[in-house]
Amino acid sequence: MCQMSAVVEREGKVELLKENIVRLDMLATGVRISTLFEGPTELAGMTIHHIDFLTGKVFLQKQ
Numbered sequence: 001m002c003q004m005s006a007v008v009e010r011e012g013k014v015e016l017l018k019e020n021i022v023r024l025d026m027l028a029t030g031v032r033i034s035t036l037f038e039g040p041t042e043l044a045g046m047t048i049h050h051i052d053f054l055t056g057k058v059f060l061q062k063q
Contacts, residue, residue: 047061
């Protein structure tokens with residue numbers, strides 16, 4: 001299995017938001033992330049900046 005991690009870059013540092021992501025849904029108000037071990041979490045005001053498949057990271061940013 002190949003889960004992703006959600007991260008956000010702030011002040012030049014990469015901050016981990018969630019690990020073991022199995023689903024990411026785009027919402028009108030942000031994103032909803034579902035992980036392997038937890039229920040869905042909504043991150044209001046966030047959008048996908050880019051995805052690095054090589055490192056398994058989804059980079060999010062404020063809308």
